[in-house]
Amino acid sequence: MKLYYAIGACSLADKIALAEAGIPCDFERVELHTRTTETGADYAAINPKGYVPALVLDSGEMITENIAILSWIAEQSPTLRPEGPLGWFRLLESLAYISTEVHKSFHTFFIPDVTEEAKEKARALATLRLDYLAASLGDAYLLGPKLTVADPYLFVIMTWAKPNGVVLPAPLAAYYERMKARPAVAAALASEGLQV
Numbered sequence: 001m002k003l004y005y006a007i008g009a010c011s012l013a014d015k016i017a018l019a020e021a022g023i024p025c026d027f028e029r030v031e032l033h034t035r036t037t038e039t040g041a042d043y044a045a046i047n048p049k050g051y052v053p054a055l056v057l058d059s060g061e062m063i064t065e066n067i068a069i070l071s072w073i074a075e076q077s078p079t080l081r082p083e084g085p086l087g088w089f090r091l092l093e094s095l096a097y098i099s100t101e102v103h104k105s106f107h108t109f110f111i112p113d114v115t116e117e118a119k120e121k122a123r124a125l126a127t128l129r130l131d132y133l134a135a136s137l138g139d140a141y142l143l144g145p146k147l148t149v150a151d152p153y154l155f156v157i158m159t160w161a162k163p164n165g166v167v168l169p170a171p172l173a174a175y176y177e178r179m180k181a182r183p184a185v186a187a188a189l190a191s192e193g194l195q196v
């Protein structure tokens with residue numbers, strides 16, 4: 001199995017979730033500017049979407065999109081999804097919110113030459129989305145007392161907050177430190193040379 005990733009990108013969520021699940025995986029770095037991988041391969045030929053993450057299974061089949069990859073990991077490792085009859089749907093609800101509302105609200109910061117006015121609007125939107133999560137945070141993690149695959153996704157997006165002037169609400173700042181202290185998270189950050 002191989003995860004195509006870029007340094008500090010949302011693919012870090014999948015790397016953390018794979019480690020938390022104990023699923024062995026190889027990693028190949030993608031240079032997003034050139035769409036080539038560290039082995040010199042043409043990434044666009046591997047994943048025509050051109051962006052990370054992409055997970056190639058041992059069968060050779062490829063899964064893209066964080067929601068799909070993280071759901072696949074949760075299916076392999078049921079401890080990483082919430083329990084109860086609505087557990088699976090709570091997970092999808094959470095992944096969808098993180099992807100389409102929180103992740104998307106940070107998109108502006110990665111557009112080259114974006115105006116300060118656009119950044120200010122993006123900060124306001126990101127804060128609104130994070131405020132909702134701060135208010136609905138579970139006992140220790142997003143969906144309750146135990147970690148699910150939604151947590152690494154939210155955590156990785158939160159690593160982009162400070163460098164872009166987005167202030168984390170207090171409950172999320174504490175949650176951020178809790179996540180950082182997990183060995184799988186610390187190891188994944190170190191593997192990409194990140195200090196967050």
Ligand SMILES: N[C@@H](CCC(=O)N[C@@H](CS)C(=O)NCC(=O)O)C(=O)O
Nearest residue numbers: 009010032051052053065066067099
């Ligand atoms: N819809 C995709 C979005 C993934 C995404 O935004 N990837 C970013 C890194 S966080 C990327 O590769 N951007 C480079 C590009 O779009 O060219 C998903 O949720 O997996």
